[in-house]
Amino acid sequence: MMKKNANWPIEKISFEVVFFVTVLFLTVLHQWIASNTFGYFFSPVLFFIVVYLQAQLYQYIALPSLINKKYVQFGSITIAYLLLVVLVFSGLNRYWPNQTYHHGERKTIKFIIYYVSTCVISSIFIIFLALIRQYYQALEKRTRDQLLLNEMNTKLLHYQLNPHFFFNMFNNLYGVSLTHPERIPELILQLSNLMRYPLEKGNNAAVSIKEELEYIKTYVNIEKERSGKRCKITLNLPNDKESISHYQIAPLLLITLVENAFKHSAGSLNEWFVKLHFEVNANEFKVDISNSLPETPIKKESLGMGLSNIRKRLDLLYSEHYTFEIYQLDSEYRTILTIQLNAL
Structure with a gap:
């Protein structure tokens, strides 16, 4: 059995930090240059943070629940996160009136629906990718175990x-x-x-x-x-x-x-x-x-x-x-x- 690298947590955190900063920079750079205002800069930053936190939440908490067939726990986590997104953007629209969030009640609802829909679509995409990865990991493990088992059976036969x-x-x-x-x-x-x-x-x-x-x-x-x-x-x-x-x-x-x-x-x-x-x-x-x-x-x-x-x-x-x-x-x-x- 392969031993896990002792530096694995540091490497994982370093990768996440570099990935987060790089994608965030590429996400907001164009819109910030075009608008040259803090409001237009903050909007894509917040959107990226929401989607990134969702990906991490699904990777480490929600998806293990789904894989272990804890459907109630998975559904509760998903609904709770979507409600949190609604509360965050509703609060921003109410208490941070600027050109990005203060569009009136009707446009606020459309704005929230847009972000919630984006979260739902990204959730489906994340689950799809995770299930594909799990399938190939299980297939690889089954193949590896079968090869090892065949080798052990051969050794056992010689032993007998x-x-x-x-x-x-x-x-x-x-x-x-x-x-x-x-x-x-x-x-x-x-x-x-x-x-x-x-x-x-x-x-x-x-x-x-x-x-x-x-x-x-x-x-x-x-x-x-x-x-x-x-x-x-x-x-x-x-x-x-x-x-x-x-x-x-x-x-x-x-x-x-x-x-x-x-x-x-x-x-x-x-x-x-x-x-x-x-x-x-x-x-x-x-x-x-x-x-x-x-x-x-x-x-x-x-x-x-x-x-x-x-x-x-x-x-x-x-x-x-x-x-x-x-x-x-x-x-x-x-x-x-x-x-x-x-x-x-």
Whole structure:
């Protein structure tokens, strides 16, 4: 993410001052030279100030209300500003009688209508330009996020096809073939499914929770074969089959958390455990994963890369519609991820 320039406020103010003075000078110069009176000089100055203040009001206050669908607030600001314009010019006509403003009641009304109409037209023009700019900014951000997401998905795919994991798994298959050869076809099929899923689903925008959990379940079954009785593994899956078939999440979003749990729980001399709990409730998907910690402290950099990638993907996909909490105790490491399922 790009860091905002520390001198940005100064540059912004400097630009506004230069812009204001330049346009004001060009606006009033011709009429002032032609009339050579203060009254004719003051009229365009006041008009420019009114339009300039309106532009600033819309840029920083009114338009954010419109973009955030606060239509009542936007309408109130617009009406209040138009009433202020009417009061200002009515007061000038009454208390500053000169050749510019003192034209009688009928001409005063025409004068006010002219300025109010100008403000309304300029408001429409400002809104039109702002909406165009917002559209192109959103389009640019969506394109940039998609490119970043594709890059992260590619890195994630390479990460999932970890040769060390499969090398260890094939060694385990060899060991099982010596003692229980009848189980080899089933284990090879599970390993095949584990390898196929990232290739077939990794580039999809979303998959059903059921598909993702089936992938997790296959991974856990293979880890059970690898760890044997050395690790106590608890896997709790949602009972609501309809919900997990209906709702969707980004593919390969959870496997890093699961893999970290197995990877960093190994090596403990005490009870070695991994607990995985998945729950769908009230349009929320909750993932609660905990594992034992070995006596040797885990290096932060070994966890940092995977968790950093997860956070980036969550930020891109779910923005503010998720929570991700990490707890590390003396003997236990725990991650809790909650996703609003209607946010993807």
